[in-house]
Every structure is written in C-alpha cells, then in structure tokens.
Amino acid sequence: MSEPQLHRSWILDRQPIATNVNSYVIEKPAGFTFHPGQAVELAIDQPDWLNEKRPFTMTSLPDNPRLEFIIKSYPVAENPGHDGMTEHLGNDIQIGDHVSFGDAWGAIEYRGPGLFIAGGAGITPFVAILRQLEQQNKLHGNRLFFSNRTVDEVILRDELTRMLGDEAVLTLTQEQHDQYEHGRIDRNWIENRVTNFDQPFYLCGPPKMVEDLSDVLKSLGANTDSLVFEK
C-alpha cells in the first residue's frame, strides 16, 4: 500500500449556492485520486487553522482537472457546538488562499440503483455519485429523498430535479412551499413511499438522522448490508 500523502492546493473560485453554503473550486493536485462519494480531511493552510481538519466531500468527478467542494458554514454565534472552521472558510477565505488535505477516504460508494436519502449538507457525496451516473447515462432506477429545514438551505435543487425528475422528492421541515413536500423523513414517510426494501439505501446527513433512518429501514425489512453510510 502506498504511503499517505498530504496534498496542497489553492482556491480558484468560490460561489454562494445556498444560505451559508458555498461551492469552492480548487486545483487538483498531481497524484490525487478518489471515487465519487469519498471525502478528505481538509484544513485551511494558515498557521492558526492548519490543525483544524474537517471532512468534506468532493462533488466534482474524478476526471475533472479541478476539485469542487460544497461546504456549509456554521456561524458560531448560532451554532454553539461549532468552533469556527467553516465560518472562517465561508467568511474570510479568498481566491488564491491555500488548503491542504489528506488522501480520499470513505465508505459511501455506488452499489447499484437504489434510494438516496440526504439531510442538508449530507447531499454532497450523492451529488458526486449522481453526476457520475448522469455522465454514464445510468441514472435510471435511482431515487432521492432530500430533507432541508427551509427552501433557502436547499443545495442544487435545479440540478437534482433535472437529473432525477419526479424521482427527486424534496421536503422542507420548517416551511411550507409549493415546490416541496412538507415534513420530516421518518418511519411514516418511508412507509408511505417505499415498497421495495431489497435495494441499496444510501444515507447521509446529520448523524442522528442517519442512525434513526438506518433503524427504520432495517425494521421495515432492509438488510444491514444494503445500507450505505459513513460509519
């Protein structure tokens, strides 16, 4: 096995794409490889921030000469559990600033047509997987349930609905909106919409959501091996 690498790169572009969410484009370092769904431990390459590594998922495709990340920033004042790394990234980081990260890792990978269930920023690994399936013309048979609190927080709605059409089911938990369903993805939600439990279930979102929905899916007949999530 090859030695773990530390990769260094710099920000080429950043664009706001939802409330407190930016996309960042960085140059892909030579020798860096990954498969869609994988993440890296990324740090801002500045003396005070170099030790503050956080996992973020590549949303670009492996054959793209650049890497894209979509990162939600948590203002510390509103999110006492957070310590400022994503806030610094969102507020202060400029084009040209450097970042460093390790090799790609992660358990989320495509295992065939199934149901993707995402909460908030947990959509990122599925963006990469769905983009690759679209490139390969293999989206058919896949479905997405995507939960957000408010419409302003929804990441890449247009792209996801363009790719999946009616198979993209988006729901808001804290707002009513005519282009979205309303309500939390829970046991009742799943029972009303899913009949086939013999398929892969891809889960990513707040840890409690992943834990709760894993239990729900298993109790409804899904095999433990069919659940794909970051452990």
Ligand SMILES: Cc1cc2nc3c(=O)[nH]c(=O)nc-3n(C[C@H](O)[C@H](O)[C@H](O)COP(=O)(O)OP(=O)(O)OC[C@H]3O[C@@H](n4cnc5c(N)ncnc54)[C@H](O)[C@@H]3O)c2cc1C
């Ligand atoms: C390997 C890895 C890679 C990561 N990659 C990225 C990345 O690329 N970009 C990034 O920004 N972050 C990333 N993260 C961080 C992580 O995915 C998010 O911080 C997390 O998903 C919280 O997102 P949120 O604040 O948007 O969710 P929230 O807005 O708090 O919740 C989203 C939705 O889920 C619903 N929900 C919450 N709990 C439950 C529950 N128990 N049952 C049902 N529904 C529930 C909410 O009601 C809401 O509708 C990564 C983390 C790991 C471990």
